[in-house]
Amino acid sequence: MTSQPPPLDPNREDVEAFLAGRRSLLTMAFLGFGAFTFMAAAFAIAAAMEGYGWSCGLPNAAGATIEFTLICVTSLYGMWVFGQLIRCGMLLDESGRTLQGALDRHRAFWIHAPILSLLCFGLFVAWGMHDFQSSRPQSR
Amino acid sequence: MPPAPIPSSWESLRRLRWALFAVCTLMALWFVLLAFLVIATTSHYVEILCGQRSFSSLLLTNSLLPVCLGYGVAHYLVGRKLLALARQSKDLAVGAPLRPAGEAFSSFWKANLRAHLVLFAFVVFAWAMLSFLR
Numbered sequence: 001m002t003s004q005p006p007p008l009d010p011n012r013e014d015v016e017a018f019l020a021g022r023r024s025l026l027t028m029a030f031l032g033f034g035a036f037t038f039m040a041a042a043f044a045i046a047a048a049m050e051g052y053g054w055s056c057g058l059p060n061a062a063g064a065t066i067e068f069t070l071i072c073v074t075s076l077y078g079m080w081v082f083g084q085l086i087r088c089g090m091l092l093d094e095s096g097r098t099l100q101g102a103l104d105r106h107r108a109f110w111i112h113a114p115i116l117s118l119l120c121f122g123l124f125v126a127w128g129m130h131d132f133q134s135s136r137p138q139s140r
Numbered sequence: 141m142p143p144a145p146i147p148s149s150w151e152s153l154r155r156l157r158w159a160l161f162a163v164c165t166l167m168a169l170w171f172v173l174l175a176f177l178v179i180a181t182t183s184h185y186v187e188i189l190c191g192q193r194s195f196s197s198l199l200l201t202n203s204l205l206p207v208c209l210g211y212g213v214a215h216y217l218v219g220r221k222l223l224a225l226a227r228q229s230k231d232l233a234v235g236a237p238l239r240p241a242g243e244a245f246s247s248f249w250k251a252n253l254r255a256h257l258v259l260f261a262f263v264v265f266a267w268a269m270l271s272f273l274r
Contacts, residue, residue: 010149010238017242021249028253103152106245110159114166121170 015096022092029085036078043071067126074119081116084109153229153241160226167219171212207262214255221248 088105091098199205225244232241 014238014242017239018245020243021246024246024249024253028249028256031256100148100152103149103156107152107156107159110156110163114159114163117163117166117170121173 010096010099012096015094015099018099018102019092019094022089025085025092026089029082029089032082033079033086036075036082039071040075040079043075067123070119070123070126074116074123077112077119078116081109081112084112149238150232150234150236153238154232157226157229160222160229164219164223164226167215167222171215211259214258218248218251218255221251224248 084105088102088109091102091105199208221244225241225248228241228244232238
């Protein structure tokens with residue numbers, strides 16, 4: 001039985017190059033996580049207080065349901081995506097042993113960030129349409 | 141002789157490249173789409189029904205034009221850093237030094253944070269101006 005050679009470890013200079021951006025990355029990650037947490041919490045409170053999403057009138061039901069679903073999905077998904085970035089920053093350390101895990105989280109973040117971006121855009125459009133619809137002058 | 145194991149850090153960076161190129165394309169698409177939506181949906185109604193100039197012509201004479209241009213320039217600068225990271229990931233050979241990719245990684249996240257902090261500062265400033273100093 002042949003013994004496997006040990007995997008290549010990144011050297012100290014490589015790790016230091018990644019570590020230089022750790023603080024900025026973590027700051028951005030916590031800002032994003034906080035923003036989506038705030039979004040989820042604010043919407044949960046609004047939904048609990050007003051019954052928004054369940055007890056709206058029939059003409060608005062379809063639009064409000066789409067908006068409700070989009071907000072729920074986007075906020076929870078955003079928390080998960082930025083959670084990946086937080087874990088990436090947490091895994092970056094001077095030993096370099098967890099660099100692979102950190103880069104895997106970083107890759108996961110960038111794979112899911114475009115989907116989150118599209119969801120936010122959809123939410124933006126839905127919110128704009130809802131706002132436009134509710135601000136139209138009534139005919140009678 | 142057994143094949144040499146693939147170092148996971150290198151492989152992870154190499155696999156990142158398509159996601160980063162996709163994000164760069166998406167950022168450009170966001171610009172085109174937003175510009176198209178805003179201009180296409182406002183200019184007709186504003187100019188014909190209201191008898192006023194369109195959004196695009198109003199923007200050119202608006203005091204917020206530098207802010208809009210700054211927003212565009214910030215996207216260009218941060219997008220350039222992201223593209224540099226994507227290129228470093230693409231050109232990475234197995235076992236090659238990770239330092240250039242690491243530098244591109246750090247450079248991108250620093251530029252990204254700076255751009256967002258400037259954006260947040262402007263939003264807070266504008267909100268304060270509109271709320272308290274009207």
